[in-house]
Amino acid sequence: MSGMERQYRYKAFISYSHKDEATAKWLHRALEGYSVPRHVVGRKTKSGTVPKSIKPVFRDQSELAVSANLSASVTEALADSEFLIVICSPNAVESAWVQQEILTFKRERGESNVLAVIASGEPFASDSADTAEQECFPSGLRHAMAPDGSESDARIEPMAADVRRGSGGKRLALLKLAAALLQVNLDELVRRDTQRRYRRLRFIAAGALAGMLVMGWLTVTAIQARGEAVLQRNSAEGLIEFMLGDLRDKLEPVGRLDVLDSVGEKALGYYEAQDESMLDADSLGRRSRALHLIGEIEDTRGNTEGALRTFQQAAESTAALLSRSPTDTQRIFDHSQSEFWVGYIAWQRGEYDTARTAFEEYLRFATLLVEADPENASWQQELAFAHGNLGSLAFEQQQWESAESAFHNALSIEQALAAASPDDFELQNQAAISRSWLTSVYTNARKFDEAAEQNRAQIEIYEQVLQGDGLNRTAQLQLLIAKRLAARLDISIGDMERAALQLLSADRIARELVNFEPENTVYIEQLIAVQRDSAEAHYSNGDFEAARNNLKVALDRTDDLIANDDTVMLWQVDYMIYCQLLLARMHFDEQGMDQAQSIVDEVFTRLADIEAEGSDIRQLPFVTGSAYLLAGDLREHNGDSSGARLSWQRAYAELDGPPETLDPSRLTVLIDVLDRLGMDDEARSIIASLEASRYRHPAYLRIRDQIR
DSSP states (O other): OTTSOOOOSEEEEEEOOGGGHHHHHHHHHHHHHOBOOTTTTTOEETTEEOOSBOOOEEEOOSOOOOOSSOOHHHHHHHHTEEEEEEEESHHHHHOHHHHHHHHHHHHHHOSTTEEEEEOSSBTTGGGSTTTGGGBOSOHHHHEEEOTTSSEEEEEOOOEEEEOSTTTTHHHHHHHHHHHHHHTOOHHHHHHHHHHHHHTOOOOOOHHHHHHHHHHHHHHHHTTSOHHHHHHHHHHHHHHHHHIIIIIHHHHGGGTOHHHHHHHHHHHHHHHHTSOGGGOOHHHHHHHHHHHHHHHHHHHHTTOHHHHHHHHHHHHHHHHHHHHHOTTOHHHHHHHHHHHHHHHHHHHHTTOHHHHHHHHHHHHHHHHHHHHHOTTOHHHHHHHHHHHHHHHHHHHHTTOHHHHHHHHHHHHHHHHHHHHHOTTOHHHHHHHHHHHHHHHHHHHHTTOHHHHHHHHHHHHHHHHHHHHHOTTOHHHHHHHHHHHHHHHHHHHHTTOHHHHHHHHHHHHHHHHHHHHHOTTOHHHHHHHHHHHHHHHHHHHHTTOHHHHHHHHHHHHHHHHHHHHHOTTOHIIIIIIIIHHHHHHHHHHHHTTOHHHHHHHHHHHHHHHHHHHHHTOOOTTHHHHHHHHHHHHHHHHHHTTOHHHHHHHHHHHHHHHOSOGGGSOHHHHHHHHHHHHHTTOHHHHHHHHHHHHTTTOOOHHHHHHHHHHO
């Protein structure tokens, strides 16, 4: 259109293999949700006026068959899209559909408006026969168009954003794409994005607002006479101590990340404005606590990479301070917190050796604090935390006796502290959390009566708290977890009716928490876990439709979490793969073999990536063994008996272990595998051990009766 801007229906068309759907879904949401900086909106560029948003973006969500011809609707969408974005991976290289979309777009629009996003694989790996299978760029991206519209031999290098781990991250990739789509300079968007992140400050309350303004005034006027500056600094430091201590304690039960973020950022901003050489040890210690708070919030928002960097920065400072004053209890405490948080991130990622080293150091420091002042309740609480951390690590490694001992050590300290201060909710809460862990330990160790006892005591604590303070978010969260554990316990002993009631209650709380604070990944995790557990219960009762509805919510939410941070193994294994396998098993049961096979293939792709990371997460053998079991069943259905047996043997290798260390769910799948392999004696031995307990999970009963 001469003299006029061409109006396209779509800003961009996303072309991708459906094996890369998770990346495509993230990109679609991220682009349409991107807020274009106001200062560039309306700017004239070579492709037109910069819009207020990047939307709509076209993403075909149907299951497309491999074909040489595109559907009319897809061809129309390509013609009416200003840009083409290709999700690049070995999957895309194998997709004839992606190749056709690239060529169709290029014939219509030329080369310049084609963008690439590298999801996996390596660019131009096909240059060598040894690495050809790792090629991520489809042929249509690697070669220019010939005048006749065919693909030529001339090599080109497409403009590519990279979302692979260690390659800049999803946020930078999004900004690169946004810059290309808007035809503006990348530096402008990066600079404005950084400014946005630092503007997430909120006023806390009238009193806190006044305090912040005073602190800002103190910072500005601190360059005055030395005596006055010292007085002002002391006042500001006192305010920061209040913000990081009493104010934080009052805000946490309210559950507002934005307000807590304001506290941490404001405190850190104060220290960044100071000459570090003029800060004493106490000031540097407070700065490290501000870093701990910011890191904790980043972790809660799902940014473990950013959280780890913050915790490591704090650890460098606290270690240096401790080396100067190795017997100073405040310095010991500050560094113990750095050790804990570094260990916690490793624990989340399934890096258990790193986590154990940090948690053992934390225990050593907590012991030093108690030895220095045995009557100090805060130091006693630190010791309880330290025992609990090692208990959680033992639990993940299925060391039930060690986990039970560690949590009992923690609980004995916490009960004594709670008895001395019966009105202190935080002390009651910590004792209840240890009971929560013991519930899980006893359930997995098949001590169901002991598990029920701990669970009842935990629920009573939170229900009593919520009677007096119905909006205590901490109590709501912990009650939700307790009801989830109660439901899993009920399913384990076959009481499906009571389990359903517990899950309904847990679901109501989870949705309320997520609606209150949609960014809080802890709340989102629990919503996913409730949906997963509900799906398992519905599946056990034969209600596949209800199970599928639960799984859709769980998988969509997990997609969002993983798109934000793919390093958290809990999300990858306990949520994504677990739910995918349950969905695949339902397809198999309903004779939907193609759907089941497609999901199993995706699961193995995910498992290969996780294996490359070297994770030791507890559920990994369970989900891997379950995947090989289902893969074997699919091969058996297709008449490949020898291939099926190989898959079942691989499942056995993943699942096998000393029966006393394996949780009942894993033992149930192991029995199923043993039955397929004809290892009847081994299967009956495990059944005998489960029969001696009250374990009556519906899945176990079906397998038990089948073998009998």
